[in-house]
Amino acid sequence: MEEEGATTVSSRVLAQRVGTTAAQVRKDLSLFGTFGTRGLGYEVRSLRERLREILGLAQEWPIALIGAGRIGSALFEYPNLRRRGFEIVTILDRDPRKIGRSWDGVRIRSIDEVGEVIERLRIKVALVAVPASEAQGVVDRLVGCGIRGILNLAPARLRVPDGVTVNEVDLALELEVISYALGARGTVPGEIRQDVTSDP
Amino acid sequence: MEEEGATTVSSRVLAQRVGTTAAQVRKDLSLFGTFGTRGLGYEVRSLRERLREILGLAQEWPIALIGAGRIGSALFEYPNLRRRGFEIVTILDRDPRKIGRSWDGVRIRSIDEVGEVIERLRIKVALVAVPASEAQGVVDRLVGCGIRGILNLAPARLRVPDGVTVNEVDLALELEVISYALGARGTVPGEIRQDVTSDP
Structure with a gap:
């Protein structure tokens, strides 16, 4: 809406855009504090900024991609991750034939370097795209190195300690x-x- | 559980496996009719069969994959789709360099053959993995050919008529x-x- 030149927006219009009700929009936003002015709606730019803060997107998130296979490759190429604040800054794999190659300037490193890389690049979030049988072992290592958030595309249910967030995509x-x-x-x-x- | 040799299971054990409460398991299942016997639990095999029917998995679903790029390729290789009842039986693309090739015995055809292929193979569900800018056009064509369910991996919000189900995966x-x-x-x-x- 900001790109479209809008300066204010009502809860009714927001609701239409996302397929819900104006009351739900107001209720959801109220969970995070005071937004907008009765009768005047929301100021688009400040609402956008506040939503970015709430979603943890006021910062850029450097991401580690674990697994340089087909799914990893598709993730690396996935459009608009970067525009939405996520940048894959390192790729780790265990296959010697892949280690040392680069994708679009990002070098594929050995999974054995995981601790050093994650610390140096201050990475907190990892995309896991390894075979299901390897997923839990990889995740245990990631958590041990300080990873706090994992998006898992391996078709495996993962166990992580409290304080670590896992989100799964199961096609x-x-x-x-x-x-x-x-x-x-x-x-x-x-x-x-x-x-x-x-x-x- | 069937593979593990279990013949009956309680709502409590089911709840533990999926991370919810026994009451929620009973409530959810009750929406679909009468299951199990008070005090005896559920008979594993018949519960499995009933769940498969409810989920529409008593049949196999032939799937059309639209888009033979990196994401399409990752989908095609995605483990256990077939084991869970979904088989990609045709691949359609518009790139002449891809048309005519085969992936694991499945030939990549021109998107212009979509109507003929979908009718001949009785396909009702499509996986859409095309660039966002092409997604709506592709989906309009699919719906016009009789596709009733779409899993969309293009980062685009799609409009479909009533009676067509769209599910989106936005990484x-x-x-x-x-x-x-x-x-x-x-x-x-x-x-x-x-x-x-x-x-x-």
Whole structure:
């Protein structure tokens, strides 16, 4: 909206943009303090700044990418991570054939350098894109080196100590959300169907 | 659990496995009908079958992958999609240098063949991994050909008609969940901090 030249915005318009209600927008924002002026709405620029602070985006986050395979490569190329404040500053792998190569100027290093690199570059967040069987071992090492936030793309459930945040992207689960939605529209048999129609 | 040899399971054990409460497990399952026997728990095998039906996984879902770039390639290689009932049966792209190649026996076809392929292979679900600027155009075409469910990995908000399900994976958003969690633990300034500490 700032790029579009807007200086103020109402909760109603914000709600339309994100697919919720004006009341929900006001309630959500109120959790973080006082925003906007009754009848005048929100000042776009200051709202944007406050939201960036709340989301922890007032700073840039240097990111370690663990795993230089296909998924790692796709993550590295993923558009607009940098624009949104996340920059992959190091890539770590255990494959000697990959170590020493560079992607767009970022050198792939040995996972054995993880402690040194994370400390030197003050990295707190890692993207994990290793095979599922290796994920827990990699994560234990990362946590031991001071990593506090992990986005996991390996299809493995991870255990981390308190104080470490893990977020998982499981693409099969995301597809199940869709197959469930399609199934609920008529291809599911018997008992279920009675729950979603008014037909006795 | 079935692979581990269990024949019955309690809501308490199920809750532990997924990180929720026994009451929530019972409540969630009750939305879909009658499951289990009070005091005896759930019969593992039949619960599994019922959950598969509910999730629309009693059938296999043939999937069209749109976009044979890095993200598409990572999706194609993503482990255990097939084991969970999703099989990428066609790959479509618009780049003449990619059309005609094969990935693991699946030929990359021109996006112009989309209507014919989707009808012949009875595909209802597509994975969209094209540049953001092309995503809406591609999705309009898919919907026009009968696609009912879309998992979108392009960083673009998509408009679809009623009756079509879209699920989006936005990796920058997933990283923001982490930066928010880390920020809320002490690096966020002033007003916010007062909300999360008891310090006046």
